[in-house]
Amino acid sequence: MKKIRTFGKYLKEKYGFRVKKIPLAIGGFTCPNIDGSVAKGGCTFCLNDSFSPNLAKNKDKIFLNLNSKENPILNKQIAQVILQIKQNKLQFQKKLKIKKYIAYFQAFTNTYAPFDTLKTLYETALNQKDIIGISIGTRSDSVEDEVLEYLSELSKTKEVWIEFGIQSTFDETLKRINRGHDVKSIKDAIKRAKRYNLNVCGHLIFGLPGENKEMMLKSAYESYEMGIDSVKFHPLYVVKNTILANEYLRGEFKPISMQEYIDVLVEAIDMMPKEIIIQRVTAGIKDSSLLAPSWCGEDKNYQMAQIKKALRRRGYVY
Numbered sequence: 001m002k003k004i005r006t007f008g009k010y011l012k013e014k015y016g017f018r019v020k021k022i023p024l025a026i027g028g029f030t031c032p033n034i035d036g037s038v039a040k041g042g043c044t045f046c047l048n049d050s051f052s053p054n055l056a057k058n059k060d061k062i063f064l065n066l067n068s069k070e071n072p073i074l075n076k077q078i079a080q081v082i083l084q085i086k087q088n089k090l091q092f093q094k095k096l097k098i099k100k101y102i103a104y105f106q107a108f109t110n111t112y113a114p115f116d117t118l119k120t121l122y123e124t125a126l127n128q129k130d131i132i133g134i135s136i137g138t139r140s141d142s143v144e145d146e147v148l149e150y151l152s153e154l155s156k157t158k159e160v161w162i163e164f165g166i167q168s169t170f171d172e173t174l175k176r177i178n179r180g181h182d183v184k185s186i187k188d189a190i191k192r193a194k195r196y197n198l199n200v201c202g203h204l205i206f207g208l209p210g211e212n213k214e215m216m217l218k219s220a221y222e223s224y225e226m227g228i229d230s231v232k233f234h235p236l237y238v239v240k241n242t243i244l245a246n247e248y249l250r251g252e253f254k255p256i257s258m259q260e261y262i263d264v265l266v267e268a269i270d271m272m273p274k275e276i277i278i279q280r281v282t283a284g285i286k287d288s289s290l291l292a293p294s295w296c297g298e299d300k301n302y303q304m305a306q307i308k309k310a311l312r313r314r315g316y317v318y
């Protein structure tokens with residue numbers, strides 16, 4: 001049986017103990033695809049409401065003088081980083097007895113703020129007890145070399161990752177989902193990050209509008225070719241009150257079925273270079289905001305069981 005290289009295994013091998021990622025959603029960050037800098041409205045599947053539209057509208061005001069000691073927004077953001085790390089640690093320690101963590105700046109575009117602000121927030125996370133690294137989720141059009149250089153310096157002593165939403169390597173798809181950047185932008189950002197020796201994770205979505213299996217696999221292949229070190233696979237699901245929800249309700253978009261998703265996932269894994277680390281193989285949402293497909297609202301263990309079964313048939317142990 002062939003072994004899948006998961007992020008958990010990679011960290012255990014490297015550090016000799018289990019390490020868990022703590023997801024952070026820090027208010028004050030927004031996205032250039034929402035606030036009008038790149039586009040308005042965001043990606044068609046993105047629930048903008050959850051990205052604090054008021055903060056988004058006031059981005060310039062928020063980040064004005066953000067580094068002043070008296071700045072209440074920055075102080076609030078620092079407090080959020082500390083609190084969210086503390087709360088998550090408590091949960092993980094209770095359930096899984098994990099002692100070391102990576103702070104994952106997940107929500108919004110976490111390099112889209114003045115450099116000094118970013119440094120303050122990243123360093124706040126790194127200064128918390130038991131935090132051995134950071135992972136920064138962002139967009140390819142929102143990362144300055146100054147930030148990459150700084151992260152590269154940090155990576156000499158800490159576990160540092162940068163995560164880019166690739167989603168698809170077809171410009172027509174990126175346009176259709178109002179991504180606000182093209183494939184060239186993704187290739188350029190990954191190339192720059194690798195030039196700074198950074199660990200890069202690429203996010204891919206299967207089931208995007210207008211894409212067939214061949215296109216999804218081509219996106220996976222081309223992402224591997226870009227030099228990513230790690231990958232997260234997601235099925236596209238429709239959340240209420242999004243542009244995609246309207247397309248779905250008008251019958252213009254058919255969500256991917258569980259079987260179709262697993263088929264493409266297994267093939268994408270099968271053609272992946274063995275050194276690439278898998279961080280995620282599925283996603284879902286277990287609340288009433290999910291419109292379709294219903295299988296994305298199923299228990300995660302159920303989804304994982306089906307995926308593992310399909311991988312086993314291909315000769316893999318997960």
Ligand code: SF4
Nearest residue numbers: 031033042043046108
């Ligand atoms: S890049 Fe991310 S945060 Fe921005 S609109 Fe798209 S999904 Fe939403």
